[in-house]
Amino acid sequence: QVQLVESGGGLVQAGGSLRLSCAASGRAFSRYAMAWFRQAPGKEREFVATISWSGSSTSYADFVKGRFTISRDNTKNTVYLQMNSLRSEDMAVYYCAQGQFGYGLGNDQAYVYWGQGTQVTVSS
Secondary structure, eight states, rough: OEEEEEOEEEEEEEEEEEEEEEEEEEEEEEEOOOEEOOOOEOOOOOEEEOOTTTSSEEEGGGGTTEEEEEEEEETTTTEEEEEOOOOGGGOOEEEEEEESSSOSSSSSGEEEEEEOOOEEEEEE
16 A cells, blocks of 8 residues: 655745645655655646656656755655745645656646645745
């Protein structure tokens, strides 16, 4: 049974930072790509960032480039999302996801397991 548990969400002022974590269990973590998606109220879920099995390859949505950084620690079975310079439009529920293969894509079809989400609220 694969479990992905996100943490680190909360309330932050615009311009501030948060670091999200996603702890995985139940599958060989180091073999699979991981990703972060987000969903704001009334909007569709959207891709944020993905990282390959080894961490050597990353990809980001244009709207977070230069502000967010995805990383992973395969010794801790954990993936992170460092979010800096947060804006009101970043407010959403953030989900981590585990891919089918070692390299991920920017669409949710490529991911088979999902966490329950963590809320990020940005106050202006």
